[in-house]
Amino acid sequence: MYASIRGSRRPSTPRKSRLTFRLAVLASTVALGAAGLAVAATPSSAATCNGYVGLTFDDGPTGSTSALLSVLRANGVRATMFNVGQNVQNNQSAARAQVDAGMWVANHSWNHAHMTSMNQSQMQSDLSQTNSAIQAATGIRPQLFRPPYGETNSTLQSVASSLGLRQVIWDVDSQDWNGASVSQIVSNASRLQDGQVILMHDGIQNTRDAIPQIMANLTSRNLCPGMISPSTGRAVAPDGTPPPTTPPPTGTPTTPPPSGGCTATATTPNVWGDRYNTSVTVQGASNWTVVVALTPPQRVSTTWNGSPSWDSTGYVMTMRSNGSGNTFGFTTMMNGNSGARPQIRSCTAG
Numbered sequence: 001m002y003a004s005i006r007g008s009r010r011p012s013t014p015r016k017s018r019l020t021f022r023l024a025v026l027a028s029t030v031a032l033g034a035a036g037l038a039v040a041a042t043p044s045s046a047a048t049c050n051g052y053v054g055l056t057f058d059d060g061p062t063g064s065t066s067a068l069l070s071v072l073r074a075n076g077v078r079a080t081m082f083n084v085g086q087n088v089q090n091n092q093s094a095a096r097a098q099v100d101a102g103m104w105v106a107n108h109s110w111n112h113a114h115m116t117s118m119n120q121s122q123m124q125s126d127l128s129q130t131n132s133a134i135q136a137a138t139g140i141r142p143q144l145f146r147p148p149y150g151e152t153n154s155t156l157q158s159v160a161s162s163l164g165l166r167q168v169i170w171d172v173d174s175q176d177w178n179g180a181s182v183s184q185i186v187s188n189a190s191r192l193q194d195g196q197v198i199l200m201h202d203g204i205q206n207t208r209d210a211i212p213q214i215m216a217n218l219t220s221r222n223l224c225p226g227m228i229s230p231s232t233g234r235a236v237a238p239d240g241t242p243p244p245t246t247p248p249p250t251g252t253p254t255t256p257p258p259s260g261g262c263t264a265t266a267t268t269p270n271v272w273g274d275r276y277n278t279s280v281t282v283q284g285a286s287n288w289t290v291v292v293a294l295t296p297p298q299r300v301s302t303t304w305n306g307s308p309s310w311d312s313t314g315y316v317m318t319m320r321s322n323g324s325g326n327t328f329g330f331t332t333m334m335n336g337n338s339g340a341r342p343q344i345r346s347c348t349a350g
């Protein structure tokens, strides 16, 4: 089990983080005052991806998988989760949440044993059972396998291959399992080059806290989080993720917000086939209320870093600050309408 791997695991408590949104893709900027009259749409610069890196999180799902997913989503990260089969079986909803958050799920053995001491049939049974558990929980058949401790041999590789699993070790070890500080994890991640893969873990507070800085460093080098190719084992551009479309018209550009209001800026950092994430940053107030309207039949499935309430139609969300900072986010299910994006109706201070 993950509790026994490579050094001790300290219990960690999920905590709300002040998250800075850094990955601006095609941004729809809507500035609107308390009076509710001014709407302006301004495209911002697109993020440039000159290369891709594979961020990987091993040993989940854990009790803090949802905290990890929240940080990843808020920072526009898609990552590969090397799951332990037994953990998946014991926490199927967390495995499903990984996929719902846009993560890729992969095989990290049934119970984190030292697999090089197994015979061929034990290896076969271990990896098959894990594949089955992941598929049962998520509907997705893993294509990637990482041996526990990175320990492998030719028998294990051929067994994995026979099950359609590409073995993936890592290029950079974050050392998060070894008690690395946030700054050490960030520093280790800064060595990542195009195509490379970094080892991190689910269930470690320092790892979660490092993610905003890791993303800032990658963005400054025009590197983007990618998927790991099952054919090469290298990080590549995600597939099934069309680039964000041009934001829809959001009204007539008019005046800046009146004093006393605040400004809410919405971006769409992630778009998948059936859903997308929106990140909204509020300026001008630390206590704020932002009203967001959806286009039916789109529906919000998840929110983070704010307290939402809904009108009777279910298409107008009022999000209030809850002490988690000035950036909140939400996932919208397209439900067949892939073009519409949420409209910010107002931003009110207090």
Ligand SMILES: [Zn+2]
Pocket (backbone or CB within 6 Å): 005, 058, 059, 108, 112, 148, 149
């Ligand atoms: Zn592991």
